[in-house]
Amino acid sequence: VPAPLEPAPETGAGGGAASAVNLRQVLEASADLEIRNGGELVTAWRIAIEPDAAPTIRLLDDPQEQFSGALKLSYLADDDHGLVSAAAEIRPVRVRGLDSGRETRPLVAAPEFPLSLAGGERKSGAAETIRDLTSHPWAGSEVDLVLSARDHAGQAGYSTPHRFTLPQRRFSKPLARAIVEQRRDLALDANAQLRVVDAFDALMLAPEKFIDDAKTYLGMDFARTRLIAATTDEELREVVDLLWDLALTIEDGDLSLVERALRDAQEALRRALEEGASDEEIARLTQELREAMNEYFQALAEQMRQNLQAMQPMDPNMQSMRPQDLDEMLSRIEELARTGSRDAARELLAEMQRMMENMQAGRPQMMQDGMTQEMMEALNELGEMIQRQQELMDQTHRFDQQQQNGAGEQRPGQQGQQGQQGQMTPEQLAEAL
Numbered sequence: 381v382p383a384p385l386e387p388a389p390e391t392g393a394g395g396g397a398a399s400a401v402n403l404r405q406v407l408e409a410s411a412d413l414e415i416r417n418g419g420e421l422v423t424a425w426r427i428a429i430e431p432d433a434a435p436t437i438r439l440l441d442d443p444q445e446q447f448s449g450a451l452k453l454s455y456l457a458d459d460d461h462g463l464v465s466a467a468a469e470i471r472p473v474r475v476r477g478l479d480s481g482r483e484t485r486p487l488v489a490a491p492e493f494p495l496s497l498a499g500g501e502r503k504s505g506a507a508e509t510i511r512d513l514t515s516h517p518w519a520g521s522e523v524d525l526v527l528s529a530r531d532h533a534g535q536a537g538y539s540t541p542h543r544f545t546l547p548q549r550r551f552s553k554p555l556a557r558a559i560v561e562q563r564r565d566l567a568l569d570a571n572a573q574l575r576v577v578d579a580f581d582a583l584m585l586a587p588e589k590f591i592d593d594a595k596t597y598l599g600m601d602f603a604r605t606r607l608i609a610a611t612t613d614e615e616l617r618e619v620v621d622l623l624w625d626l627a628l629t630i631e632d633g634d635l636s637l638v639e640r641a642l643r644d645a646q647e648a649l650r651r652a653l654e655e656g657a658s659d660e661e662i663a664r665l666t667q668e669l670r671e672a673m674n675e676y677f678q679a680l681a682e683q684m685r686q687n688l689q690a691m692q693p694m695d696p697n698m699q700s701m702r703p704q705d706l707d708e709m710l711s712r713i714e715e716l717a718r719t720g721s722r723d724a725a726r727e728l729l730a731e732m733q734r735m736m737e738n739m740q741a742g743r744p745q746m747m748q749d750g751m752t753q754e755m756m757e758a759l760n761e762l763g764e765m766i767q768r769q770q771e772l773m774d775q776t777h778r779f780d781q782q783q784q785n786g787a788g789e790q791r792p793g794q795q796g797q798q799g800q801q802g803q804m805t806p807e808q809l810a811e812a813l
Contacts, residue, residue: 434538435459435529437466439504443525445547446734449514453495455507455539459531464503466495468509471524472568473543484569487617488517490544492652495527496730499723510733512643513546516568517620520548520560547640555590556631558583559600563623566607570616573607580604599626638679645672646733653717653726662717670710706732 406430437452437457444452457466470490491513498505513519523546527539551557562576584600591597603622610616628636649665657665707730716725765799 390630403518406677408423421688432533434535435463435531437527437529437537439525439527439542445540446510448512448736449547449549451509451547452510452511453508453527454507454527455495455527456505457497457507457527457529457539458504459502459529461531461533463497463504464530464532466497466507466529467529467810468493468495468511468529469526469704470518470546471526471541472518473522482571485571485613487570487613487620488567490523491516491518494651496654496726498600510730512647514549515624515640516546517564517624519546520564521546521568550629551631553585553631556591556627557625558632558706561628563620563627566616566623567620568618570613572614573610577604577607584791595674598628599629605656633683635676635679635683638676642676642736645669646729646736649713650726650729650733653729656722659718663714666710666714670707673706706735753774 406426410426410428412424415422435457437455439452440456441736444454446452453468455466457463469492472484472486472490491511495509496507497503498507522543524540524543526540526541528534528536542623548560551560558579562579565572566576580600580603584597584604587597591600604620606615606622610619624640628640644669645665645668649662649669650666652661674783699703709728713728713732715724716722716728769772
């Protein structure tokens, strides 16, 4: 119980003595608080101290692999006074090298990322996080997953480790798969450098069996040369990044790089909403995501143009997604964030991410078996939208020339294009893009 304090006399407005006492003390245990006037008890309180329990967090279901390869975690986090943050930590399982039996020397740190929390003041309850780790060098390896949660007092709670295999991107071309496998082995253990060089030698021994074109062969030869010359871990990490870009180029050309930029833009906006960024920052990241989606759809249309022979109509009842649907969702996300509804904005962004994942997951099958009527209509609408944008830019350019030269002639073929409607053929779509 705190020791009694003598009141400090103060002079009141009327010149009389006033008594005021401030008493501050951290209570480590329950105690009685009494106020006495001399020896006479004026009032008393019983103060009961309840210990602040550490947060708890656990998985509600096994980690799930989405169609796109993204990892979905469903979990329950709770704390008696409210949570501040939660995170997922990935721990390696393999600790011995495949070659020498020595302890492995990973070149790349294990993935670790924040988890979304439930809404409300305490942020306790069930929640889920979707994170794309398919580009991480550890993808495809066996790991232990541990979730953590922290409260306002700085206490942390941890889930029991859950062992599973990190989802990895599905490569349809054997050469791309082989390169990614060597990249993973090198990233998990720098001591595997010579073994990865041997694997490249084997792949390049008979290029006519594994390599389709000279560009791919030159890329592999460059990567092999860099790998042999690497003498530091930093140089080996650069090779790890180079091998991923090489595998993506072999698999999909430029489309995979654009797809990665799209996912990076999605993640940047999600993180900004999670961390309470300013309205200006949200608007900037939303615009960057909008531009990344436009580039993705254009690259997708170009890939389809190059595979016209595979585009046969499929089941017209299959659902597809229109570019304007995504644009409307982005505008809504920005509006929700601006009006203070950050939780709703995050939920809508997660829904848009799921829609994009479903579309990306269906792309390989679509390229093999054909394109649905709705997909063709969506791409037609995209082509028409890009045409209109191009016409506006052309008109602006002609107007500027007229202002500079006094007069100008309209280029043939420009007039009347804006009024053209109707379905575009794949060839016309490719020309528009």
